[in-house]
Amino acid sequence: MLVGAIEAGGTKFVCAVSDEQLEIKERVSIPTTTPEETMKAVFAFFDQYELSAIGIGSFGPIDVNPQSETYGYITSTPKVAWQNYPFLLKVKERYNIPVGWTTDVNAAAYGEIKKGAARGKSSCIYITVGTGIGGGVVIDNHVIHGYGHPELGHILVRRHPEDEYAGTCPFHGDCLEGLAAGPAIEKRFGLKGQELDESHTAWDIEAYYLAQAMMNYTLVLSPEMIVLGGGVMKQAQLFPLIYKHYEQLMNGYVATPKLESYIVPCGLKDNAGITGCLLLALDEWHKTN
Incomplete structure (x- = not known):
C-alpha cells in the first residue's frame, strides 16, 4: 500500500x-x-x-x-x-x-508526537518560528480542531522594555508573530537572524517573547512537551535564554518537567510536517478499511 x-x-x-x-x-x-x-x-x-x-x-x-x-x-x-x-x-x-x-503545523505536531521529540507522550505543542509563527496541538494523541484551528502565533504578548519596534503582522501589528518571527528580527535590526552574532541583544528580546508564549501555552493547555522548530529556532543560543525568561515569568506558579526536557528542539528537523502528513494519510485509510 x-x-x-x-x-x-x-x-x-x-x-x-x-x-x-x-x-x-x-x-x-x-x-x-x-x-x-x-x-x-x-x-x-x-x-x-x-x-x-x-x-x-x-x-x-x-x-x-x-x-x-x-x-x-x-x-x-x-x-x-x-x-x-x-x-x-x-x-x-x-x-x-x-x-x-x-x-501544516498540526501535521508537524502529529509527526513529532508519533516519530519525533515527543514520541511516547500523549500531548504536545509544536511551534514553528520562521517567516511566520504557527503552532499545532495534539492532545490524547489527537490533533486539535474546534470551530477552527489553533493560531498560536497571534497571541498578544507584553513588549520587551528595550523594544520599540511596531511589529510586522498585517492583522495585529505587535502580536507574537509580529514581534518575534524572522522578518521582525530583520526589520528591527537591519540584518537577517543568521547574520547576527550569538551575543546580540536580538536574541534576548526574541527569547523574552517566546518565553511568554511558552508560559501561556503551559497555563492554557498544560502539554507534556513543547517542541520548537523553524528557521529561527536553529539558533541554539535561544533555548537557554528562553528557559531563563520562562522561569522568571512563571515564578514557580505551576510545575513542569525540567525545562531542558520540556521545551525542546524539533526532533524530526525539516521532516516533521511531511511525516505528520503521511501519518494522517494512514489514519484516514484505517478509518475506512
Missing part, C-alpha cells in the same frame, strides 16, 4: 509517497506560485502512483470545520492567489480516496 503527503507551505509544496512503514519512495519540492501552476505539478507527481490515501497539511488559515460551507478551503491567507481556494475538494476530485486535512 502506498500513501501520499502534501506539506503545503507558503514558499514550497513538499510532496511525498511512502509505504505503510513510512519508507519514502519519492519526494519532490514544488514552488508555491498560483494554485493552477502549483497543483498541476502536484497532480503530475501523484498521478504516477496508485495511492490508497493522502494527508494534507496546509498553510492557512484554513477551514477545518466539516459543518462549514467552506470546509477544506484555504481562507484568509496573505497569499492573495490562494484566498478561498478549495484545496481539499480539488484533491478529492482528482483522487477518489480518503484524504486527511489539517494545518
